[in-house]
Amino acid sequence: MRVIGGTAKGRALKAVPGDTTRPILDRVKVPLFDILRPSLPGISVLDLFGGTGSVGIEALSQGAAHCVFLDTSAKAVATIKHNLETTGLADRAEVRHTDAFLYLKNSSRSFDLIYVAPPQYKGIWIEAMRLIAERPHLLNASGQIIVQIDPKEYEQLSLSAFTETQQRKYGSTILVFYSAASPDTP
Numbered sequence: 001m002r003v004i005g006g007t008a009k010g011r012a013l014k015a016v017p018g019d020t021t022r023p024i025l026d027r028v029k030v031p032l033f034d035i036l037r038p039s040l041p042g043i044s045v046l047d048l049f050g051g052t053g054s055v056g057i058e059a060l061s062q063g064a065a066h067c068v069f070l071d072t073s074a075k076a077v078a079t080i081k082h083n084l085e086t087t088g089l090a091d092r093a094e095v096r097h098t099d100a101f102l103y104l105k106n107s108s109r110s111f112d113l114i115y116v117a118p119p120q121y122k123g124i125w126i127e128a129m130r131l132i133a134e135r136p137h138l139l140n141a142s143g144q145i146i147v148q149i150d151p152k153e154y155e156q157l158s159l160s161a162f163t164e165t166q167q168r169k170y171g172s173t174i175l176v177f178y179s180a181a182s183p184d185t186p
Contacts, residue, residue, distance in 0.1 A: 001054060004030055005037075006061030008087035013052055016079045021051035022120065024148065028170045032146070033058055035168075036113070040064050043112035048100045048128060048139075053080035055115050060089040064113075069095045070103050104131045110140045117148035125149050129157055129178070136161035138181070145178040 001013045001023050014021060024032075028041035032055075035038075041063035047056035050069035061066050069080050077097045084090040096103065100118075114132065125147050132138050132145065139145060145162065151174045156164070162178040169175075 002026075003053065003058060003061050005033060005058070005132075006063065008057070008061040008089060011087045012079045013054055013057065013083045013086070015078055016052055016073065018074045018075065021073075021076060021089075022117075023052045023115065024054050024171070025170075025185070028175070029054065029058060030160070031168065031170065032175060033062060037062060039112075043143075044068075044110075044140075046070070046109075046111040046114045048081070048114065048116050049124075050080050050095070051076055053083045053095075056080075056093070057083055057087055057089060059113065060092050061087060065092065067093050068109075068111075069093060070098055070100045072097070072099050072100045074124045081143070100128065101131060104128070104135060104138065107135075107138065110137055110143075112140050112143040114139055114145045114182065115148070116145060120150050121153060125153065126157065128164070129159060133159040139180060141180055143164070147176040147178070149174055149176070158165060 003011045042065045045059045045064050045067040047069045050071040056069050080095050084093050094163035116128050165179050165180045166177045
């Protein structure tokens with residue numbers, strides 16, 4: 001696992017010990033960041049289920065101004081901190097050892113990109129999306145939410161605040177993109 005572009009390009013990232021996380025594969029990360037690259041400079045990112053920190057670190061490396069990483073696992077938090085130090089990006093990051101849902105319920109912050117890649121097959125992504133929809137201020141008006149799940153987990157969601165804009169499938173991973181619903185969307 002490595003950083004694929006930007007200021008930390010080529011730097012190796014440490015994996016979280018054990019098998020509790022599923023790091024994003026390069027075959028998913030490369031096309032994801034090809035899509036995101038034009039919008040990355042200066043944005044704020046929320047990496048909800050941080051794991052190794054690979055997605056948020058990639059965003060920082062490619063120009064994001066700031067990233068908040070959340071994870072409930074002490075091993076994941078230590079891994080994210082290590083990877084931020086290794087890449088020289090720690091000064092633009094905030095790592096929190098906290099529950100993503102608790103953070104979403106209590107945060108007054110807004111982000112340009114919210115990345116949702118929770119543990120698989122538990123419906124956690126749906127719960128996260130519903131909570132974000134209840135608190136639409138979490139996403140800036142021109143921002144987007146990206147959900148990374150197994151295609152078997154996907155179901156179409158009816159969210160008043162957000163609209164699904166596209167899907168991209170890469171093997172056993174699907175990326176689902178959401179943006180703020182326009183005022184005339186039913």
